[in-house]
Amino acid sequence: MGSLIGSTEKLVAEVLKATPTADVAALREAKRGILDYLASAYAGRDDAGAVKLLGAIEAEGGRPIAALIGQNKRANRRQAALVNGFLGHALDYDDVHSDVRGHPSSVILPTLFALASGREISGKQFLDAYILGVEVMARLGRAIGTASYLKGWHNTSLLGAVAATFAGARLLGFTAEQTQNAVGIAVSQAGGLRVQFGTEMKPLHAGLAAQQAVQAIEWTQQAFRGTDAALDSKIGFLHVYGGKAADEAARTALTEDWGKTWRIAAPGLWFKRNPFCSAAAHGADAALELAQLHVDAAAIEKIDIVFPPGGDAALIHTRPQTGEQGRFSIEYVVALALLGQPYTLANFSSAPVSSEAGMLMEKMSRCYDADHKPDPQAIPIGRFTIVRIMLTDGSVHSREVSVPTGSPQAPLTDAELENKWRDSAPDQDKAERLLQAIRGLENAWLSGLEELL
Amino acid sequence: MGSLIGSTEKLVAEVLKATPTADVAALREAKRGILDYLASAYAGRDDAGAVKLLGAIEAEGGRPIAALIGQNKRANRRQAALVNGFLGHALDYDDVHSDVRGHPSSVILPTLFALASGREISGKQFLDAYILGVEVMARLGRAIGTASYLKGWHNTSLLGAVAATFAGARLLGFTAEQTQNAVGIAVSQAGGLRVQFGTEMKPLHAGLAAQQAVQAIEWTQQAFRGTDAALDSKIGFLHVYGGKAADEAARTALTEDWGKTWRIAAPGLWFKRNPFCSAAAHGADAALELAQLHVDAAAIEKIDIVFPPGGDAALIHTRPQTGEQGRFSIEYVVALALLGQPYTLANFSSAPVSSEAGMLMEKMSRCYDADHKPDPQAIPIGRFTIVRIMLTDGSVHSREVSVPTGSPQAPLTDAELENKWRDSAPDQDKAERLLQAIRGLENAWLSGLEELL
The missing domain is CATH 1.10.4100.10 (2-methylcitrate dehydratase PrpD)
Structure with a gap:
């Protein structure tokens, strides 16, 4: 006391x-x-x-x-x-x-x-x-x-x-x-x-x-x-x-x-x-990079999403039924990016998630790595997200983000905010x-x- | 889960x-x-x-x-x-x-x-x-x-x-x-x-x-x-x-x-x-019994008040300054009884406690006894309060209550409630x-x- x-x-x-x-x-x-x-x-x-x-x-x-x-x-x-x-x-x-x-x-x-x-x-x-x-x-x-x-x-x-x-x-x-x-x-x-x-x-x-x-x-x-x-x-x-x-x-x-x-x-x-939980911002940036590879969803066998332990506590929905639940789902945020769907308000509404997003989310798992060392600038401290795509041809593509766009270390400019x-x-x-x-x-x-x- | x-x-x-x-x-x-x-x-x-x-x-x-x-x-x-x-x-x-x-x-x-x-x-x-x-x-x-x-x-x-x-x-x-x-x-x-x-x-x-x-x-x-x-x-x-x-x-x-x-x-x-916390009701009944002895406050050397461990959690004031705080003080409730003061609303108002009550409370200590076996009808289950007065002449008077008046085991009659x-x-x-x-x-x-x- x-x-x-x-x-x-x-x-x-x-x-x-x-x-x-x-x-x-x-x-x-x-x-x-x-x-x-x-x-x-x-x-x-x-x-x-x-x-x-x-x-x-x-x-x-x-x-x-x-x-x-x-x-x-x-x-x-x-x-x-x-x-x-x-x-x-x-x-x-x-x-x-x-x-x-x-x-x-x-x-x-x-x-x-x-x-x-x-x-x-x-x-x-x-x-x-x-x-x-x-x-x-x-x-x-x-x-x-x-x-x-x-x-x-x-x-x-x-x-x-x-x-x-x-x-x-x-x-x-x-x-x-x-x-x-x-x-x-x-x-x-x-x-x-x-x-x-x-x-x-x-x-x-x-x-x-x-x-x-x-x-x-x-x-x-x-x-x-x-x-x-x-x-x-x-x-x-x-x-x-x-x-x-x-x-x-x-x-x-x-x-x-x-x-x-x-x-x-x-x-x-x-x-x-973007209008979703900031705990998904790292994974979103990583997925947007991977989306540049233009991989067909059918060619994806499995997706691992790696956090530090507890780093996904805010993301309580692993299989969201609606876009609104998807605001708290790394799976949905990653799925939208890989499917080339924009992060619009409409995609985070109370409407059901699309069947394409639903099917892609079925391939996703969350993993935790306590030993991985993120960027020293990581925000929150120690936070990272790795999105790792394993394709049916055996190839693997992985991106890691610790400092997402919009965060204080990579801030929106005054013009972007305006x-x-x-x-x-x-x-x-x-x-x-x-x-x-x-x-x-x-x-x-x-x-x-x-x-x- | x-x-x-x-x-x-x-x-x-x-x-x-x-x-x-x-x-x-x-x-x-x-x-x-x-x-x-x-x-x-x-x-x-x-x-x-x-x-x-x-x-x-x-x-x-x-x-x-x-x-x-x-x-x-x-x-x-x-x-x-x-x-x-x-x-x-x-x-x-x-x-x-x-x-x-x-x-x-x-x-x-x-x-x-x-x-x-x-x-x-x-x-x-x-x-x-x-x-x-x-x-x-x-x-x-x-x-x-x-x-x-x-x-x-x-x-x-x-x-x-x-x-x-x-x-x-x-x-x-x-x-x-x-x-x-x-x-x-x-x-x-x-x-x-x-x-x-x-x-x-x-x-x-x-x-x-x-x-x-x-x-x-x-x-x-x-x-x-x-x-x-x-x-x-x-x-x-x-x-x-x-x-x-x-x-x-x-x-x-x-x-x-x-x-x-x-x-x-x-x-x-x-x-x-009475208008005070029910956790003090056992001690109040015990003190009211002791008050029948009409002991002079000056003759009291020490008062122990014994609870099962945690039984006094609601009674957060050990030295209340006001009657309002006294609603959550076993010491104040016991002091009033021993001083012959009634449990009126006035005695539990925001006014300062009397100096007599203050002095008497200085002689009190709380103790905890995990091994003591209360009445099987005790309410809450396992609860008891013992008030033990040690006088300057060496004599000791003690009362124990497990089922206070007003509790479901000793209920107010319809007439009392009316x-x-x-x-x-x-x-x-x-x-x-x-x-x-x-x-x-x-x-x-x-x-x-x-x-x-």
Whole structure:
């Protein structure tokens, strides 16, 4: 118990006093993160799940304060956080952070947009809060380690609810005591199981976490009291989910080297080119290389896909029935590439997978190699995927990828990211106006951007 | 993974076809459970936390459909579930079930009242759903075992969200497929940490679980999709929280001997005489016996309080600063008895503990005895508490209790329970009208009772 004591208080103090927008790299990546989040949320704005959530919100009623992205509607802050979190993550097209092993922006940004709505918040306040939310989420990810994810929790929601609460408290200028209390309220709501991967609940985890953060903030505003030892206690968040390893790790992971660099920029956000789980990005790049060989599917006898042990934990579907499940299937992602099928939204919809893809997946096996040494730049650290095709003529073709396109080590350019946004935006006028609003955000009120959602 | 497959489907089938109100004992206990829940919620209706929650709900807005207990107000169903769950558990005065190691009625009843409001639901439908909710919560408790509680989760919310979802699905006549889906949505929201014991978040856990159940039901009504393998999967609810032990236990615990007796009646609900954690009830009874000796506090040198290992896990405060923390402190409960102070709500408020109680607690130590054999009727199984006072003159006085008053083995009579309600009700006219409504509930519409909340 001893080692974690004071963790909450110390982290709260750092979050409340930092101004990370002073760091050029962090400011730049924060603006890219907002753009990518909005591109992902707009791309998902007609998703079937969003229509269902809107129906539920309509039935509930509530004061129309905060914008629902791309819907031309407003809802109360809690509802907006729920829906906008879902939208950002609906297509699994939103950013990833390797320290998080999950999706920071689709939790933190909906929380901040919801809390900012109807209030005078400067763009700089918003950017600072966002960078700090990502910082906390990444540090919580390092502190809590890998065991909880492997056991079955989804870090996007589990860590996201807590990190977004820190960010929200910072945005609204909470005192240290209020922030500690809000985090206390958040830890009892955080959760989310990976068994949902491939269902509409997976993206809703981002929305639920954002809802939980808004509740933690709003209930604290009403002076509702939770524990002030959320992270410290033996029965607190870090120890319960991270176990003994977290007791040690947290001492350094939470605040060491605070402010030297910001984790939104280093190791940095990973912006996706394609709408599927980033754990399949390595295999996708390898398969796309192999696709250049133009091998006929009938000539393939067997395909091995090799990971480090646990490297495929997020990819829970080995024989997906739908494109939606295929977002979490290395087999489906590899099959599409080898069949020359593009990584479009249509190929990851709730429609059944094609029979060609189904037959090709039957030839695939996953293998694990604990001894293989990947590129030292590998992301996440130690991750690689090898796709190895054995043909009926006895020949073997193999490709290995450790640093996929879009990851921080091989990032999308500003132009590529802006084009991702332009492809998602409803019209070009809106696309350009929103680009302008983001470019000058640190010198404007947040309301100028919020009105465009 | 193999052993849990089909668990969700099998349990859903049993819940949807059973009519437990046909069992006289179950029907009787269900009516007692409703009465006790309402007594507890009314007793807590002016709690400071409730005022704060009402403020938050007012700020959110929402359609006024479901009654907020004792508030003369309505809110949307989700909000009503949240507030009424909080109210039931606010004073830790509500029922406990030993299979649950937590509080079933303060989660299940607010969920059912919220879902029933504005709909034509018969009293019998309501009673069947309630009995089945308790049944599922108790069976989940047995399946999941003790490890998750000891690690830090609070069963009231963790199991409650899932059980209340089963109950709600049954109430609204969901199909098997809809029920399975709703349970899928529920498992990703369930959580709640024991670190909150002694704060306002502890009772809110009941409200959060009820809110989560309402969300699971309402989102399913909108056809929102979650996993259909909520309980079955290796990364599903039972295995994640219960570990390997649950894989084995669940096979029998979930559906074995289904319908032979109902767990609401055997082992039965435990209705409280006093507003503190039931884990302190044994020690309280022992201390009340010792108080008959009228020993002067100054003559006490040392007090040992002996539990079986882990038997005091819920009692997280050894030196409580406030009466509210004292709800989870065996030391405070024993001190009050020995000082001749009654177990009133005032003595468990947020006010600081008295200096006399503080000084007496300094003399207390907890000990653990794994070899001691308690009464075979002990509740929970194997539980005992020994309070041993060593006086300055060298004499030692000791009392042991395994079956405390109020527990199913030493239950409150109907008259005692009705008096608990009369003590909580705002006026005697209301008290009698509600008693009548509960007595005839199985032959009436639920709306007749709901209008009295």
